[in-house]
Amino acid sequence: MRVLVTGAGGTLGRALAPALAEAGHEPVLFDVKPFDTPHAFVEGDIRARQDVRRAMDRIEFVVHGAAIHGIHLRDHTAQQFYELNLTGTFNTWEAAAEAGVRGLVFSSTMGVYGDSRRPSADDAVVALREDLPLQPADIYALTKVAGEEMCRYYGRQHGIPSIALRYGMFVPEPFFRYGIRLLYGGVDTDDVVGSVMAAVQALVDGRTAWDAFNVESPVPFTEEDGPQLRSDPLALIDKYWPGARELLLERGVERLTPIQEFYPMAAIEQRLGYRPRCNFEQWLEELRSRSEERSEKPVPWP
Ligand SMILES: NC(=O)c1ccc[n+]([C@@H]2O[C@H](COP(=O)([O-])OP(=O)(O)OC[C@H]3O[C@@H](n4cnc5c(N)ncnc54)[C@H](O)[C@@H]3O)[C@@H](O)[C@H]2O)c1
16 A cells, blocks of 8 residues: 655654555655655655645555654744644645545544543552543643544544554653653554554554554553552562562662553554553563663653
8 A cells, every 4th residue: 555654754754664665565755854765755844735735646545643742842832833733634634635545544642631641649540541531731732632633523524534543652762761661651663663554454454434542561550559659669560570679779760750640552452453562571671681781860750
């Protein structure tokens, strides 16, 4: 299938293009900044409708990733978020509808839950299942909630199916931050790519009209773990992965920030047949094997 990837020069796009090609698709990469690639490339600005139209030539499926995100909140204005993320998504959908594409994967975020992430009590933890109310708490999350709503709208109006993937954090980070953040809604880029591939396949197979899924590293936590996740996460982690506390202490992690939320993976597993694979347990094994590795600061999170 000919698959357009917007924002293709970013972390997701660069990892996704070879996976699409490997699976027999024909990736068409769209970005405002040109970069070296063996695949078809269209240079353009997602904010300019004619650029997006040009990129949509003979496209069958779209993976829409062009956006600014969480890390850009500190140095971009709300107006910039609106123009790139919302006008960009609108342009993508308009051009996709005109071109008669067969499906779209929307890059959403764990941030869409917003105020639903607040625990109800000091000793509670929130299991952020997909059907919780979306209550965006910043402009970035607002653009993604509105983007998801656009997906549903274009689905109703034009009969184009779509899947929103609510990724956790996958901005490249040093080894320690990468590992610890897997407990706080982080996810490996390979799993983000895996989830997109599973979503594209579900759309190719015509298995869904609309769906939205969490895509975070799986954790074994339950709501009953609330009191310990909030008061002494290291102790609870040691219960699930015996010896983890000692190992972390030895490598300079003296304390962890309370864990207030986790992301169940049941929905994506049941409906797309995909479950993120990279997890904290594997990272612990990797840490064990790297005897020189030490945390760059005593409390690595947040
Ligand atoms: N990285 C994360 O931790 C994370 C977490 C949740 C959701 N997401 C979402 O996943 C998607 C991909 O994220 P990423 O980390 O690969 O992003 P990224 O910042 O690495 O890449 C974004 C790409 O978009 C391109 N771009 C910027 N402005 C553009 C414009 N006007 N027109 C066309 N292209 C433009 C950039 O050149 C860049 O190549 C985004 O939609 C993001 O909101 C990312």
